[in-house]
Amino acid sequence: MAVVREFTLPDLGEGLTEATIVHWMVEVGEVVAIDQPVVEVETAKAMVEVPCPYGGVVTARFGEEGAEVPVGAPLVTVAVGAVPADLAGAGPGTGPDSGAGAEGGAPDGGAAATGRVSGPPADGAADAGSGNVLVGYGTSAAAARRRRIRPGPGAGPMAGVPRPPGQVADGSAGAGEAEGTPGHARAVASGATSIGAVGIAGAAGTSGADAGADGSAGAGTVEDGSRTVAVISPLVRRMARENGLDLRELTGSGRDGLILRTDVECAIRERRERETAAAGAAPAVGTGELTGAGVTGVAGAGAVTAVGPAAGAGATAGEERIPLKGMLGAAAEKFSRSRREIPEATCWVEADATELLAARKAMNVPGAPKVSLLALLARICTAALARFPALNSTVDTKAQEIVRLPAVHLGFAAQTDRGLVVPVVRDAHARTVEGLSAEIARLTETARAGGLSLAELTHGTFTLNNYGVFGVDGSTPIINHPEAAMLGIGRIADKPWVYEGELAVRQVVQLSLTFDHRVCDGGTAGGFLRFVADCVEQPALLLRTL
Structure with a gap:
């Protein structure tokens, strides 16, 4: 039986925390080889083709072209072993019998590097993959275990929905993720495209109402009882500091509660709306104002355009609004920082x-x-x-x-x-x-x-x-x-x-x-x-x- 591996957006270096999907290079159901580029993304620095360290059949894609994806969010799932190893470009030791990334009998379904195992683990297997990296990306030769995280409210399977075949005790599921799990919430929020069984356990399909659209369902606490510590990039820290935000008061929308730049941008925007409302003025939504380290007026993660003025309230017919995102946003931020410092x-x-x-x-x-x-x-x-x-x-x-x-x-x-x-x-x-x-x-x-x-x-x-x-x-x-x-x-x-x-x-x-x-x-x-x-x-x- 095939092992389903989830490949997430790797760390692209230089403090980058997200990227925009420009072009999908594979389709659902297509056979991919190890280290074959599967998606082209745009960061604040450059266009990057992202190779997948797994060979097999693509069972799902996460996100549409033009969507902004944070580092660590899923890109594709690949059924390793659903096709002959030579077709998938896999060398010896990467087939299903050798456990391409599955831990031998690990009950929590831990996986190495940026991939996660969904489906039955392979006995006596060791993680194997390309070993290639961008920055902090790739598969290692040694098995690695993730910390088990106790799901928060709403993170379990939906009532009345049977557990999909291949799901293990902690909620890991087969191809795709069970309803209510963090992976399923991310899939729904990003508009994942998936297929059914490819010689593997079927994917559980649900609607967007079954999970939180912010992709944070299940971001509970570590089993030792301590709170999950948000990993904050230097860019996010500086942006919060320059705008007087206390990061301890924010709830991250990234994986395991990671605080992203979009979370800080939204907090800045909401605070300014409250201040404007308190002064008796209409809330200034989506003004696109450039802050010390980023752009406000972004309507949350994945926003494409800002909200303009209401008709009859100073709006100009035919005006065009261009989001300060990607390379354009990075350039604007750098110009402003240079003149400021x-x-x-x-x-x-x-x-x-x-x-x-x-x-x-x-x-x-x-x-x-x-x-x-x-x-x-x-x-x-x-x-x-x-x-x-x-x-x-x-x-x-x-x-x-x-x-x-x-x-x-x-x-x-x-x-x-x-x-x-x-x-x-x-x-x-x-x-x-x-x-x-x-x-x-x-x-x-x-x-x-x-x-x-x-x-x-x-x-x-x-x-x-x-x-x-x-x-x-x-x-x-x-x-x-x-x-x-x-x-x-x-x-x-x-x-x-x-x-x-x-x-x-x-x-x-x-x-x-x-x-x-x-x-x-x-x-x-x-x-x-x-x-x-x-x-x-x-x-x-x-x-x-x-």
């Missing part, structure tokens, strides 16, 4: 780029790798940062220290169909102009295809922003927190210029440097910018740093 200043200068363009033309001879203008400017920046290392630093506010960083991980702004992203060239200080050009081209192409990984989008130390591609001259860019500076590059345009004592038409660019005034004074920032401008005007100066 960093005392920035900007200086700028115009430079004659005629000689730099001539040097680039000489480099791009037929048959040689092409060198981009951005790569040349990137190389100039790494040379400038070697002279002025204060600008390749960050501020540790907790320790009250300026941290100067030994390596230059150079970010550059790239516009894509999904919005602005900042890919990072690792160890830019150690690359040649050709190497920088090739890596910038690769990252740009990957960004436009939506395939950048989290590692390619994080941990930059300095950023280049080439807004000249939009046909503008200058800007006061917002620093990419927690970095300390950003160099803006305007368009290169023909302008009258005094060259060697005579008026001439030259190709001129405006450069602007926005910097964190905590890490340096204006003299350092001005020296950096002047060195960059000198190298633009006289590229031969770079020979000193090669």
Whole structure:
């Protein structure tokens, strides 16, 4: 008999607590192989294809495309052993006889990693799976047991509904979950799609009224009598702290009472509604106001649009409301945090780029790798940062220290169909102009295809922003927190210029440097910018740093 494994959304790293389902890559009833991608999700950082560590038949999908799913929520259930091992892509030891993840006779149905066993356990089995991980995701070779949690009110089977075949003493069920269990509540709340028996115990079907729509049914206490402790991410803690919320007063909607960002957002919104009502004004629902660490006005987990003003109460016909979620919300949060925390200043200068363009033309001879203008400017920046290392630093506010960083991980702004992203060239200080050009081209192409990984989008130390591609001259860019500076590059345009004592038409660019005034004074920032401008005007100066 097959073993049903539940695969949950793994920890995607970088403090991310949820993701949005973009595209399902498998259908219910389809045979999947071990480590086959089953769903594409969008986080605040990137698009990620999530592979399933189990091979077998997909018996259920949880959530529709566009739905927001918290980390730890179920994605799919897979009947392991419902098809021959070779069809499921399973190697030796992953079939039903070897217990692909079932504990040998464990009464609580504990499972390893992010999967849970539903159905009969295999005798003498050890957990086996791909072993691959994203962050905290995958299956281990050793069996692991979860703590048993005593179900809370309403967590048991519904009255008059027989226990499905394969259900064990603590309420674990066969394919799918019994009515009233936490897994069933999550399935109902997320609109799970499932099928019946595939050579296994049948799934118990029910309506959404049978379980709490918040997916928290059964989030009771641990058997030792202590309360289940909510695991709160640093983002949630900071968001609550900056908005004056006591997390002990909140009830989490995540698994086992986990407090999610949406719980804090809803609490902030409800408090403001109460304050507005107390002042004699109409409740301001769904205003979409940006807070210190997130966006209020979200109508709970999974909300797609905010509630607009009532007709006749100032509503504008044809107005469009765009949720600040996903990458858009993450960018808004980062911009706001940068302006809130960093005392920035900007200086700028115009430079004659005629000689730099001539040097680039000489480099791009037929048959040689092409060198981009951005790569040349990137190389100039790494040379400038070697002279002025204060600008390749960050501020540790907790320790009250300026941290100067030994390596230059150079970010550059790239516009894509999904919005602005900042890919990072690792160890830019150690690359040649050709190497920088090739890596910038690769990252740009990957960004436009939506395939950048989290590692390619994080941990930059300095950023280049080439807004000249939009046909503008200058800007006061917002620093990419927690970095300390950003160099803006305007368009290169023909302008009258005094060259060697005579008026001439030259190709001129405006450069602007926005910097964190905590890490340096204006003299350092001005020296950096002047060195960059000198190298633009006289590229031969770079020979000193090669």
